[in-house]
Amino acid sequence: MERKKPFVIDEKIYKRYDERKQLFCRTDVDKEYKNYKREIYEKMSDTIKEKKSGYSRIDYALDSAAWTLYETYKLIPRENIRGLGYYDSYKSLPKYRVEDKEKMSKIIKRVASFFGASLTGITNFDERWVYSYDCNGDKIEIPEKYKYAIVMAVEMDRVGLGSSPSVTSAAATALGYSKITFLVMHLGEFIKSLGYHTIDMLNDTALSIPLAIQAGLGQLGRNGLLITRDYGPRVRICKIFTDLPLEIDHPIDFGVTEYCKNCKLCAEACEVDAISFDDEPSFEIKCSENNPGVKKWYINAEKCYDYWYENGVDCATCITVCPFSKIKQNKPGDFWKI
Numbered sequence: 598m599e600r601k602k603p604f605v606i607d608e609k610i611y612k613r614y615d616e617r618k619q620l621f622c623r624t625d626v627d628k629e630y631k632n633y634k635r636e637i638y639e640k641m642s643d644t645i646k647e648k649k650s651g652y653s654r655i656d657y658a659l660d661s662a663a664w665t666l667y668e669t670y671k672l673i674p675r676e677n678i679r680g681l682g683y684y685d686s687y688k689s690l691p692k693y694r695v696e697d698k699e700k701m702s703k704i705i706k707r708v709a710s711f712f713g714a715s716l717t718g719i720t721n722f723d724e725r726w727v728y729s730y731d732c733n734g735d736k737i738e739i740p741e742k743y744k745y746a747i748v749m750a751v752e753m754d755r756v757g758l759g760s761s762p763s764v765t766s767a768a769a770t771a772l773g774y775s776k777i778t779f780l781v782m783h784l785g786e787f788i789k790s791l792g793y794h795t796i797d798m799l800n801d802t803a804l805s806i807p808l809a810i811q812a813g814l815g816q817l818g819r820n821g822l823l824i825t826r827d828y829g830p831r832v833r834i835c836k837i838f839t840d841l842p843l844e845i846d847h848p849i850d851f852g853v854t855e856y857c858k859n860c861k862l863c864a865e866a867c868e869v870d871a872i873s874f875d876d877e878p879s880f881e882i883k884c885s886e887n888n889p890g891v892k893k894w895y896i897n898a899e900k901c902y903d904y905w906y907e908n909g910v911d912c913a914t915c916i917t918v919c920p921f922s923k924i925k926q927n928k929p930g931d932f933w934k935i
Contacts, residue, residue, distance in 0.1 A: 603810045603817075603848040604891055606725075607880060611890025613729040614804060618886050620902045621800075622732040632906065640909040651763025651929020652909065660764050660910065663771035667799070670778045692792030699844040705747060705784070712783040713776055714749040715832065716825060718812030718846045722746055722838060726804040737802060742794065743838040745845070747784070748805070748812040750825060750832035751776045758831060758922070760929040762868070762904075762912035770913055773833035774799070781835040788841050796838040805834040813846035816853035820863040820872055820915040821896035824853045829921025853921075854878070857894070863915040868908075871900040872915060 616622055623630045644652050695701045702719055709717040722744050728737050757769030777799060785797035796802060806823045810816060814834075815825035822830035826849070864872040873883070873894045882889050883897040905911050917924050 600847060601850065603850075604807065604893075605878075606892075607890045609890075610880070611725070612888070613725065613727060614888045615730045616728040616732050616801075617730060617734060618888075619732075620886055620898055623886075626732060626734075632902070635906065637905050637910060639906070644909040649763075651760050651765045653764075655933075656764035656768065656929070660768040660771055663768045663775060666775035667771070667778045670782070670799075687790055690792070695842040698842045701842060702844040705788075705841075705843065708787050709747070709749050709780065709784050712787075713751060713780045714784075715752040715828065716750040716814050718748050718809065718814045719843050720746050720748065720808060720812040720845050723808065723811060726807045728802060728804070731801065739796065739838060742840045743796060745839050745841065745843045746803075746808050746812065747837045747839060747843070748809045748814060748834065749777070749780055749784070749836065750809065750814055750823070750828070750834050751780060752828050753831050753833060753916075755831070755922075755924050756927065756932050758913050758917050759924045759927040760932060761914045761917045762908050762910070763929040764910045765929045765932045766913050766917070767910040770833070770911060777833045777835035781837060785837055788837070788839055791841065793839055793841040795841075798836050798838070803836065803838075805836055808836055809834050811848055813849050816848075816850065817893055818853055818863070818919065818921075819857035819861065819894045820919065821894065822916065824857075824919070824921050826851055826921075829919045829923065830916045831919075831922040831924065856920075860920065862918045862920065866914050866918040867901075868912070868914070869897075869900040869904045871897040871904070 617626055624632050624635060627633060641657060645654050706717045727739055730736055751773055753773040754769040758766050760766045781797045781799065785795040788795050806817065809823050815823045818824040818830060820830060823834060824830050825832055858876055861874060864874045875894065878893045880892055881895065883895040884899045886898040887895045916922055917926065
């Protein structure tokens with residue numbers, strides 16, 4: 598039976614995404630961008646003085662601490678991250694021979710779970726989702742030996758996110774990033790210790806969401822995020838390209854698109870109308886950061902990012918109100934009830 602494709606793509610329009618168009622990169626590299634070299638936390642001191650619940654000195658400290666591993670990892674030159682085993686004795690071992698790809702895939706998923714993955718899926722390498730250029734303007738080309746993509750998602754804390762758009766909520770997001778950093782580093786090292794090669798990725802190198810959809814982790818929602826069956830959009834995603842032989846998973850359909858057509862809670866909750874109210878997905882982009890050619894609900898990323906500056910920290914309200922997230926809305930102070 599022919600499987601339904603998870604994306605409707607206009608091949609005449611679609612091109613690989615240039616990471617320099619992404620707002621986090623534009624802030625650093627685009628001198629014409631209105632938010633060039635600005636920091637989301639620039640209003641932090643004034644915000645603390647307002648004494649709003651969820652925006653206290655303690656909350657900002659929590660957020661800062663939650664980013665620790667992620668920010669540290671970004672500062673380490675990739676060539677200084679050990680490869681193919683730390684001990685000489687590991688380097689002397691022969692390459693592990695994979696005789697059963699299905700069994701190897703089960704092992705990878707168990708190891709990923711051991712290191713903190715809430716969900717893991719495997720798909721074939723798909724060049725369409727690889728960035729054309731990175732934030733520095735360097736062209737990205739992936740060697741042909743990388744045949745597979747392992748995609749993992751980590752659940753984010755319900756209580757913390759439930760207080761969005763507070764700093765407490767932002768800390769839950771930050772910790773999600775540090776957790777996927779830990780996860781991708783360790784699973785990558787496991788694969789290298791077997792004698793294979795990996796490209797370990799967070800948000801860099803390739804688009805996470807379409808790879809996650811192809812790996813069967815979920816579907817694309819109105820809010821532009823991956824909607825998983827168990828956690829909704831309340832996840833952070835990382836991925837690994839590898840030459841380790843694996844059995845692939847397939848996209849799933851549990852009714853997200855049809856549900857999103859009628860729900861619209863995320864669009865109603867968005868403070869700046871960055872999420873579309875359109876009844877149907879379309880090819881109509883909403884801002885210059887969008888990559889045209891895929892039929893979906895496009896997000897106005899500029900409106901969203903502008904609100905982060907106004908709020909003094911990032912926002913996750915479209916995640917918290919999504920029924921698939923299974924979050925009970927709460928007040929920022931609820932996080933500290935002990």
